[in-house]
């Protein structure tokens with residue numbers, strides 16, 4: 749992985765960073781690169797409250813805030829920003845205002861690399877709206893001065909329409925940190941993690957590929 753000056757990661761939900769990007773984040777941290785993670789919401793509309801329930805609607809944001817902090821700590825992220833938007837409503841935010849928030853972050857941090865969702869290929873409306881705002885903010889910067897923009901995509905049609913991911917980061921050397929980050933989001937991942945853990949123990953080839961490789965599409969600007 750190339751050494752970056754500063755990395756800015758922007759996602760709408762606590763745990764969006766854990767599955768597809770946390771090994772990449774941990775690697776940049778290990779390389780001595782400052783990483784800022786801007787998380788738009790606290791995922792407070794999440795339906796997963798356990799069975800039997802471990803919390804209620806009122807307390808879920810508090811729990812997810814603590815989980816997010818724990819995940820950031822597991823990855824060594826020093827600069828975690830919680831932007832205070834409401835879960836499941838990012839798509840209804842004023843586009844211009846949201847773009848300006850992203851522009852402000854970029855001018856403050858001057859990242860050499862920005863990571864977000866690929867708008868239109870990220871399944872959840874919050875994901876697409878977040879990615880779109882980041883794309884608009886980067887697009888405003890003159891082409892020669894833009895940071896690299898690496899996007900996560902996972903809709904069924906993403907490979908068909910975008911082609912294969914042009915960046916695949918092997919993160920085997922920090923897989924333990926990635927697993928710790930996934931586990932930190934207990935309220936969301938505990939049930940699935942026991943299943944993953946079993947497969948890890950057995951070195952299930954599919955799960956190993958999934959854990960150890962993180963794929964990104966470099967955003968292609970038209971101007």
Ligand SMILES: [Zn+2]
Nearest residue numbers: 760761764872
């Ligand atoms: Zn999400």
